Amino acid sequence: MYVITTYDWVPGFARGYVRDLRIRWACEEAGQPYRIETTSVREKTAQHFARQPFGQVPILQDGELSLFESGAILLYLGERHEALLPADPQGRAETQQWLVAALNTLEPPVMALALARMFDRDEHAAELALPRLVARLEQLAPVLERRDFVAAGRFTIADIMLAEVLRIVDSLGELAGHPVLLDYMRRMTARPAFRRAHDAQLAHFEEAA
Numbered sequence: 350m351y352v353i354t355t356y357d358w359v360p361g362f363a364r365g366y367v368r369d370l371r372i373r374w375a376c377e378e379a380g381q382p383y384r385i386e387t388t389s390v391r392e393k394t395a396q397h398f399a400r401q402p403f404g405q406v407p408i409l410q411d412g413e414l415s416l417f418e419s420g421a422i423l424l425y426l427g428e429r430h431e432a433l434l435p436a437d438p439q440g441r442a443e444t445q446q447w448l449v450a451a452l453n454t455l456e457p458p459v460m461a462l463a464l465a466r467m468f469d470r471d472e473h474a475a476e477l478a479l480p481r482l483v484a485r486l487e488q489l490a491p492v493l494e495r496r497d498f499v500a501a502g503r504f505t506i507a508d509i510m511l512a513e514v515l516r517i518v519d520s521l522g523e524l525a526g527h528p529v530l531l532d533y534m535r536r537m538t539a540r541p542a543f544r545r546a547h548d549a550q551l552a553h554f555e556e557a558a
Contacts, residue, residue, distance in 0.1 A: 377542035440501035
């Protein structure tokens with residue numbers, strides 16, 4: 350059974366967005382059981398840093414193998430479960446391409462805006478970050494206007510990553526002006542596997558509150 354490590358507690362605004370959700374969702378889509386272990390968010394331990402040198406989550410344990418970074422974990426799970434990653438070379442390449450694009454091209458401007466608004470409360474930084482994000486969203490919209498899924502003509506780990514990044518955009522109030530992207534995000538998060546994973550994460554942090 351997979352073991353997913355997440356934090357023992359997070360503040361209310363972060364619940365439903367901690368990145369172990371990406372891994373929970375993948376396991377739910379693949380029909381794979383998992384259990385949750387926790388690490389302290391307030392007091393980072395030497396044991397935690399030994400497994401994740403940046404002191405972050407999630408971490409996946411699969412037997413003797415320990416893996417961090419949500420994108421790397423999704424790729425690892427995809428290699429083992431065809432429900433997450435197609436077997437054909439073209440489909441696999443498209444899926445890998447769009448998962449990396451969601452992480453490397455879209456998520457950085459999203460997080461720049463989130464950090465400026467929510468943590469730094471720096472209006473000037475937010476004003477600089479927003480146009481960069483809008484430009485990326487405008488580039489992405491025509492792609493999804495013609496597709497039900499972002500890659501391989503079916504649901505994949507690329508949809509998990511992209512929908513998760515777009516959920517952050519939506520939480521910042523910046524997705525409503527992009528109806529194609531909003532529709533895509535809503536369709537992906539209407540999937541039963543997402544709902545189970547999301548509800549499980551919320552329950553986990555509510556119990557810890």
